[in-house]
Amino acid sequence: MANIVVKERAKKTESVFLAYIEDSSSIKRSKSTIATKNVDASKKDMFDKKAAQMEAMLDKFSRPARK
Amino acid sequence: MLVEQYTTIEVNTDEYKNGEFFKKNNIFAACKFTSTGDSGSFELIVFIFRSKKSKYPNDYTLGFGKWNVDTSEVDDLFETRNRDVERILATVAQVAVNFLKRRPMAGIYAQGSTAARTRLYQKGISQNLGIVPPSLRIEGLVVKDNFGWADFKKGINYDAFLLPAK
Numbered sequence: 001m002a003n004i005v006v007k008e009r010a011k012k013t014e015s016v017f018l019a020y021i022e023d024s025s026s027i028k029r030s031k032s033t034i035a036t037k038n039v040d041a042s043k044k045d046m047f048d049k050k051a052a053q054m055e056a057m058l059d060k061f062s063r064p065a066r067k
Numbered sequence: 068m069l070v071e072q073y074t075t076i077e078v079n080t081d082e083y084k085n086g087e088f089f090k091k092n093n094i095f096a097a098c099k100f101t102s103t104g105d106s107g108s109f110e111l112i113v114f115i116f117r118s119k120k121s122k123y124p125n126d127y128t129l130g131f132g133k134w135n136v137d138t139s140e141v142d143d144l145f146e147t148r149n150r151d152v153e154r155i156l157a158t159v160a161q162v163a164v165n166f167l168k169r170r171p172m173a174g175i176y177a178q179g180s181t182a183a184r185t186r187l188y189q190k191g192i193s194q195n196l197g198i199v200p201p202s203l204r205i206e207g208l209v210v211k212d213n214f215g216w217a218d219f220k221k222g223i224n225y226d227a228f229l230l231p232a233k
Contacts, residue, residue, distance in 0.1 A: 046130075046132075046141070046143055046144075046180060047088050047092065047114070047116065047128070047130045047141060047143070048088065048091055048092070048118070050128050050130055050176075050178060050180075051091075051092055051116065051117060051118040051121070051128045052118065053176075053178060053227070054123075054126065054128045054176040054178075054227075055118065055121060055122065055123065057176070057208055057210075057226075057227055058123055058126060058176075059122075060213075060215075061208060061213070061215035061216050062215065062216070063206065063216045063229070063231075064206060064216060064217060064218060
């Protein structure tokens with residue numbers, strides 16, 4: 001009797017464990033997909049941002065006089 | 068000591084016209100070169116450009132990275148892992164210097180795509196201050212405490228750089 005209980009518990013633990021792995025890997029997958037999408041989106045306008053940064057920095061700070 | 072450079076090839080920007088980037092910016096110079104090493108060969112491209120809406124007709128932005136054929140975009144976060152950072156930076160710097168020779172009133176703005184890369188550029192500039200052509204100067208920008216632009220000095224952490232002719 002005790003043996004059966006232990007086996008059933010083990011089965012339950014295994015199924016919970018497998019479900020956890022499945023779940024966490026799907027979380028990981030979705031996280032990595034989001035990360036990739038974000039990187040791709042930011043790459044697309046990376047140079048536009050640089051051009052805008054230059055404008056902002058030249059607007060905000062005056063430059064040393066030319067020698 | 069002069070750092071070895073890659074051989075650059077001027078690029079007809081028509082070759083790269085599909086990207087969204089070209090709709091918003093004018094390209095004034097484009098060169099490509101190939102980084103080679105243990106990780107393989109990668110085509111890198113340097114653009115000197117300016118936003119079409121810019122208020123600063125003499126100032127240009129410098130950007131470089133790996134050309135992505137599939138998306139027609141430049142990936143400036145790409146790492147070649149060819150242990151050739153110094154060689155790449157020397158090549159890009161030479162493109163900037165050549166551009167400034169042709170446009171003596173111009174200034175070229177450079178900022179790393181990440182803070183770490185900006186530090187890397189700073190290190191490269193510090194190591195090569197002695198070989199900056201006498202006709203050029205390098206300014207550094209410190210945003211903290213609204214310090215602003217000043218002539219580049221070793222030992223100061225800058226947020227961006229500007230290369231104008233003197």
